[in-house]
Amino acid sequence: MDSNFRYGVFRVGGGTLCLLSSISSDMANNKADYQIDILYSFSTSPYFIDRIIHPLKSVNMYYTEPYRKIEFTAKYQQQERVYQLFVTALKAIKPIIARYDGKMVNVKLIKSAKEVIKDVFVSLSGNTINISVDSLTRMYKSENTSGNGNIDRSNYGFTISTDDNKRLDSAKTIETISEEINYLISEITAILNDISFKYDKEVEEYKKLKQAIKDYEQRFSNRLRRYIRID
Secondary structure, three states: OOEEEOOEEEEEHHHEEEEEOOEEHHHHOOOOOOOEOOEEEEOOOHHHHHHHHHHHHOHHHHOOOOHHHHHHHHHHHHHHHHHHHHHHHHHHHHHHHHHOOOOEOOHHHHHHHHHHOOOOEEEEEOOEEEEEOOOOOOEEEOOOOOOEEEOOOOEEEEEOOEOOOOEEOHHHHHHHHHHHHHHHHHHHHHHHHHHHHHHHHHHHHHHHHHHHHHHHHHHOOHHHHHHOOOO
16 A cells, blocks of 8 residues: 555544544545554644644645745744844953953853843853843744744853953953854854755755665665665
8 A cells, every 4th residue: 555645634533633644545545445554633623723734734845845945044044143143242242351351250241241232132150151032033934834933043152261260361261252253154154155055956966866865776675775784
């Protein structure tokens, strides 16, 4: 029995909706014999219909091009914006670190940082300064698809260097901040390249890889492929 659908939803007695991992060809053709791999029962509440069933109707369409590219672009454009906020905040905190050279690390440092850094949250945990964004800023929404969610990274932190007396060493800390800024800029550049140039190239290379795997599987028996591995 061949499986026609990766996901499917159907109604059984008592008004229960069930989610299948696959539907066999016989079941799809309404014949008596069919196979169900995995079956879960769900409520038929409006929340379930709106949040689960409706997205599943287009699941096969959504997880193909160009819908995946739309989501990828939306997600990583937002990630790039957040990284830009981190870079701006790190640059703004440099002169504040210099002002507190030789002083004990405490909340006064963070209070001074908050006076000049407005677009992100700044907090202190031990000797680590954390920078983060709010829940709306870390979310992305992919237009024309059901794809939405959170970016990969919505917080950033760096460790304050101190001397033997646990007083702030501004020179070493500023050096650390500069390294973090350079890293974030490299990530921003990589993201922009992925969105603008590399996404379509990767898709084409993946198609070639899938075809090569298919050709390999057709050339050799399953007996050989079970025993021959290059790990």
